[in-house]
Amino acid sequence: MLYIVQTALELGFQYALVAMALFLSYRVLDIADLTTDGCFVLGAAVSVTLAAAGHPILAVPAAMAAGACAGFVTAFLQTKLGVPSILAGIVTNTGLYTVNLMAMGWKSNQALLKQETIFTLFRNTGVGGSWNAILLSGAVTLLAGGLLVLFLGTRLGLSIRATGDNRDMVRASSINPTFTVTVGLCVANALTGLSGAVVGQAQKSADINSGTGIVVIGLACLIIGETIVGRSSMLRGAVAVIVGSILYRLVYALVLYTKVVPVDCLKLVTAVVVALAIAAPTLKSWAAFQARKRKALAARKEVE
Amino acid sequence: MLEINHISKTFNPGTVNEKTALSGLTLRLDEGEFVTIVGSNGAGKSTLFNAIAGDFYVDEGSITLAGEDLTYLPAYRRSRRMGRLFQDPMRGTAPHMTIEENLALAYLRTAKQQRAFFSRVSRRDKEFFREQLSRLDMGLEDRMHQPVGLLSGGQRQALTLLMATMVPPRLLLLDEHTAALDPGTADKVLRLTREIVSESGITCLMITHNMKNALELGSRTLMMDGGRIVLDIGGTERQGLTVDDLLARFRAGAGKDLDNDRILLS
Missing domain, CATH: 1.20.5 (Single alpha-helices involved in coiled-coils or other helix-helix interfaces)
Structure with missing residues (x-):
């Protein structure tokens, strides 16, 4: 039982970053960003490949930067080229399949054998005992969540929120909605990339198909969390996705354990x-x- | 101050829906002038505002504000110098954000804040917002942390007015901004408008369907028809003018009766 809870907490924290990205794109910006699936794999691919090359720590910001680039492409398609926002995400997502193969050296998966990861490095410090993986995942997610809430309180953050709320008003306040949508999607996909990076290093592998359906699972976490925690403020929203994600993983683990629903x-x-x-x-x-x-x-x- | 030279705009050119909304319109405003605009349905009043604000680029002509050529500037760049209110009170504010956050956004327009992406709303800003809100006399200064969606239409419009003028703009565009409000609230918002505009000496264009307001407010009245200005009355000529006089002048200028199903003649 303890093992189930530990697994749920660890995965919950790791995948909460995807739900957080969707909170920013879907809730705050009011854009259904379907880049998510491919972007998650991109994060994992970049992270695992770099870790395999001996740079597990550098791998994390690199994966975030790669995610931000994917978000930029989606944003560029919809703001500058007039591609409908859902289609823009799908187009980027499709293109990312090839990019992801490329990032893993034209293979459909990449595994880490004896190389260090951020998790092995952290375990070697001895902090947290058997909870070390949860501690690290939780720290990364809480840090990202805290920074996101702080960011949404800045003037740029307020502009991004207003863009999703009333675009007319944003234009009349001398804010360029193209700019705010772009920044918003870059940040959201950087978070998705971060999630992929952490999951990839935790599981010591990246697989070209590991992102399938991630966007729906992320939405599920978002909705579960909002039902429980509420969505009256940005802080609540950020807490909600973490709670939702952990609950989802808990239910998932219980279902796997009790086999109430076939895993397939x-x-x-x-x-x-x-x-x-x-x-x-x-x-x-x-x-x-x-x-x-x-x-x-x-x-x-x-x-x- | 504002110079509009021979601007024209045709929508859907070459199709059955072709419509010439503005045809060679020329207008010159002096600094601090408060001009009211009336006109028939489809005369191009709102289209003129859209052209000035940059919702579309004009086909011909040029628009200059305080010596700066706006003709090819995108809307968001123009709004740095311009405030604008619409008939629909919902359009000017973000409903899910608090009053304070809305004001903070409007405050972004100041040159000082323009590049301060990561700055937060300071205590001094909050004090300033509270002070500004209290002049609306609607008790909004005690509701700064409530979402704007909870306010009534009149309160939202008053807030929008405040947001548009808190940093005095070069030009204020009012597009029937009291038309959707009940008479009492409309009077209040109009009174506020008059106060704020005269206090800061803001150059202002106001579209109205209330002929009495059109003659009472400001210092000059324009009448539009068919995408042109057919009548421009100011100075001593305007003093003592009645609504009937105005209608007669319109008939003489446009060659037809004023045709607006929403116009108020009282």
Whole structure:
């Protein structure tokens, strides 16, 4: 049992960065950024390849920079070239497949054998005992979350938030929405890249298909977290994605352990949960309307 | 101050929907002038504002503000010198951000803040915002941390007015900014507008469908029709002018009756 909780915490912290990226792009900027899947693999590929070359620490900022570049491409497509935002993400994502192969030296996976990773380096310091992997993952995620919340309180951060809230107003406040969307997507994809980097080094491997469905899982974490923690402020939003991600991984681990749902069905279950959660407001108002209609019709019948 | 030289704009050229919205319009405003604009439906009043603000680039002609050529500047660059209010109170503020955050954004316009990307709202800024809000006399200074979406239309419009003028702009564009408000609130916002504009001596263009307001406010009245200015009345000529006089002058200038289904003749 302890092992399940430990695994859930470790993976939860690591994947929370993807949910955090989606919080920035989907919630704050109001853009469905589908670069995520490919960007996650890009982060892992860059990170693992560099770690294999003996630079595990340098690998982390490099993966973030690579992610930011991917975000820049998506942003450029939608702001400067008029590609619809969802399509822009898909186009970048498709292109990234080749880039990711390239980053791993034209192989579909890259493994670390005896090379150092940030995790082995941290374990060797002896801090945290058997919790060292959780400690490191948690520290990275909390640091990123803290910096993101601070960033969203700066003038640039406020401009990015306003861009997602009322674009007309942003233009009238002498802010260039092209610039704010670009910065926002770069930061979001840097976070996704960071997630890939940490996961890759933790699992000592990067695989070309490891990103499939990451965006939906990230959304699931975002929605689970917001349901529990709320979304009234930026701080709450950042806490929510971490809580949501850990809960998701906990449920995931329990399902794997108890085999309630066959493991092969997990992605389908996740997709259904996400679709239902996003559809919830619409379903709720539809149900309310049907109830009202039934009541009114029944009352009319009584009069007759 | 503002110089508009022979600007023209045709939408959807070469199609059945071709519409000449502005045709060779010329307008000159002096510093500190407060000009009201009335006109029939589709006369090009809002299109003129869109052209000045940079929502589109004009086909011909040029626009200069305080000696600076704006003709080919993008909208966000022009808004550094311009404030603008729309009829819809929802357009000027970000609903999910707090009053304080909205004001902080508007405050970005100052040259000093323009490059300070990572600076945060300082205590001095907050004090300044509170002071500015209290002059609206709506109790908003005690609600600085509430999201703007909770405010009424009138409160949002007053806040937008404050945001547009807190750093006095070179030019203020008011596009029927009280038309969607109830009469009491509309009066209040109009009174605030008059106060703020005269206090800072802001050059101001105001579109209205209220003919009485058009004659009472400001120092000069323009009437538009078919993408042109057909009447330009100012100075002594405007004093003592009644709404009926104005309509008669419009008929003489445009060769037809003023046709606006929303116009208020009272």
